[in-house]
Amino acid sequence: MSVKAVLNPSSLETVFIASSKKHRRDTRMGSVLAASSPNPPPPGSGGVPAPGLTVPPGFGMPPVSSVIPPSEAASGQQQEAENPLPNPGAFDECHRKCKEVFPMQMEGVRLVVNKGLSNHFQVNHTVLLSTMGESTYRFGATYVGAKQTGPAEFFPVMVGDMDNSGSLNAQIIHQVTNRIRSKVAFQTQQNKFVNWQGDAEIRGEDYTATITLGNPDVLVGSGIVVTHYLQSITPDLALGGELVYHRRPGEEGAVMSLVGRYTGSNYIATLTLGSAGLMLMLHTTTKPTSRTGRYLQLGVEFEASTRMQDTSVSFGYQLDVPKANLLFKGSLDSNWIVGATLEKKLLPLPLSLVLCTFLNHRKNKFQCGFGVTIG
Numbered sequence: 001m002s003v004k005a006v007l008n009p010s011s012l013e014t015v016f017i018a019s020s021k022k023h024r025r026d027t028r029m030g031s032v033l034a035a036s037s038p039n040p041p042p043p044g045s046g047g048v049p050a051p052g053l054t055v056p057p058g059f060g061m062p063p064v065s066s067v068i069p070p071s072e073a074a075s076g077q078q079q080e081a082e083n084p085l086p087n088p089g090a091f092d093e094c095h096r097k098c099k100e101v102f103p104m105q106m107e108g109v110r111l112v113v114n115k116g117l118s119n120h121f122q123v124n125h126t127v128l129l130s131t132m133g134e135s136t137y138r139f140g141a142t143y144v145g146a147k148q149t150g151p152a153e154f155f156p157v158m159v160g161d162m163d164n165s166g167s168l169n170a171q172i173i174h175q176v177t178n179r180i181r182s183k184v185a186f187q188t189q190q191n192k193f194v195n196w197q198g199d200a201e202i203r204g205e206d207y208t209a210t211i212t213l214g215n216p217d218v219l220v221g222s223g224i225v226v227t228h229y230l231q232s233i234t235p236d237l238a239l240g241g242e243l244v245y246h247r248r249p250g251e252e253g254a255v256m257s258l259v260g261r262y263t264g265s266n267y268i269a270t271l272t273l274g275s276a277g278l279m280l281m282l283h284t285t286t287k288p289t290s291r292t293g294r295y296l297q298l299g300v301e302f303e304a305s306t307r308m309q310d311t312s313v314s315f316g317y318q319l320d321v322p323k324a325n326l327l328f329k330g331s332l333d334s335n336w337i338v339g340a341t342l343e344k345k346l347l348p349l350p351l352s353l354v355l356c357t358f359l360n361h362r363k364n365k366f367q368c369g370f371g372v373t374i375g
Contacts, residue, residue, distance in 0.1 A: 085206035088238035091228035094261050094270050098283040101299035102316035103329035103341035106356040106369030107132055114375030120144050124375075126161075132367075138163045149175050166191045179203050199226075206232040222248035236263050242274075277305040294321040336361040350375050 108130035116122045126138040140161035147155045153175075160170035171185045179202055186196035199212035208230045216223035223246075230240035238261045245254045257274025267284035280302040286295055297318040304311040314333040321327075325345035332338050339358040346353065354371035 084235075085232040086235060087203055087206060088208055088230045088232045088240070088261070090201065090208055091210055091230050091240060091242065091259070094230070094240075094259055095272075095281055097268055098270065098281040098299040098301060098316075101283065101297050101318045101329065102301075102314065102331045103339050103356065105339065105358050105367065106341075106354070106371060107367045108135075108369055110354075110369065110371040112371070112373040112375075114373070116375070120146065124161075136163050136165075147175065149178070197224075220249060230259070230261075237261070238263075276307060277303065279303045294319060294323075296320075 108128060110129075111125075111127045113125045114122065115124070120143060122142045122144075124140045124142075126140065127135075128137075129135045138161050140159070143156075143158040144154045145156045149155060156172065156174040158170070158172050160168065162168045166188070167190060168188045169185075170187075171183060173181070173183045175181050181201045181203070182199070183201075184196070184198045187194045195215045197212055197214035199210060201208065201210045208228075210226075210228040212224075212226040212228075214224040214226070225245045227243045228240065230238055232238050240259045242257045242259065243254065244256075246252070255275060257272055257276070259270065259272050261268065261270045266286070267282065269283075270281045272279040280300075282300045283297065284299075285297045297320075299316040299318075301314040301316075302311070303313075312334050314331060316329065316331040319326075319328045325347055327343040328340070330338075330340040337358065337360050340356070342355045344353045345351070352373040354369075354373070356367075356369035356371070358367045359365075
């Protein structure tokens with residue numbers, strides 16, 4: 001092995017002396033650097049050190065490609081080639097992004113008080129005073145387990161609430177394995193059992209499959225079975241379907257629909273086609289401005305029903321201003337119904353105010369709601 005350098009004898013001697021001093025200094029300070037340096041990141045990414053090398057804070061290293069064994073590099077490329085597609089997520093989340101843009105209708109006065117009793121247990125009280133319907137009080141409780149499967153995912157999760165008439169809604173969600181998640185939900189109404197359902201969700205490398213069983217009765221021979229499947233075709237395109245089968249004495253039937261979702265750089269387009277009709281949803285997000293930090297989300301929903309022989313179009317938008325702790329939602333549909341909600345967080349107090357208005361121009365009806373959330 002030969003080393004070529006174009007240096008003057010005096011400069012070469014200077015470099016040799018500096019290198020010798022640096023070698024002795026590194027030998028004495030080796031343990032200090034090893035203790036103060038962060039753990040090296042995994043190999044394979046450009047500009048990071050290879051295994052066994054430590055770099056002082058604030059310094060970098062050029063990419064070292066020869067450190068990775070050829071067998072590990074080949075296996076990594078083979079794994080990426082085998083599973084190049086991401087998981088498409090749950091079937092119910094296809095339309096969630098667009099539906100969250102539209103404001104929720106509220107009438108009367110609503111007061112919500114949230115109280116955290118521990119890191120795993122929380123209770124809430126909800127009082128609703130209405131002039132059109134019955135005024136109710138609901139007590140809810142939420143328990144979150146200590147099993148962590150993601151940055152903000154803890155299991156098991158148990159959620160339930162009961163109103164003043166004795167009606168109960170409860171759900172239990174648990175991550176059985178890394179790829180299987182189960183949920184059990186049941187509901188009672190005025191001390192009478194109404195329905196219950198259980199579902200299991202399987203998430204593969206590039207697909208998600210779900211099966212739901214609702215109100216099964218073996219003696220009578222009735223029940224509902226719902227199956228969902230969503231498959232990633234490309235990193236941006238996912239296709240799937242839904243099959244609903246119901247049976248009860250003297251009646252039996254099945255309904256099937258197909259779903260397609262395309263995810264762009266700043267928009268999501270979803271199409272649902274079935275025997276009941278067609279539904280198209282489009283959700284887009286604008287980039288936040290550097291001056292105010294606010295950003296805008298838009299949602300469009302088009303629905304055509306073959307049974308009702310009717311079509312409808314809804315337009316919604318959401319404006320988020322983080323610096324002002326302000327969230328505004330508005331909507332307008334083809335039936336001339338205009339709605340809007342305004343949510344304001346009064347920091348540093350744990351208090352949020354919500355204003356809601358809906359106006360139906362055809363029926364000349366106006367609804368207004370006011371809500372306060374504490375905690």
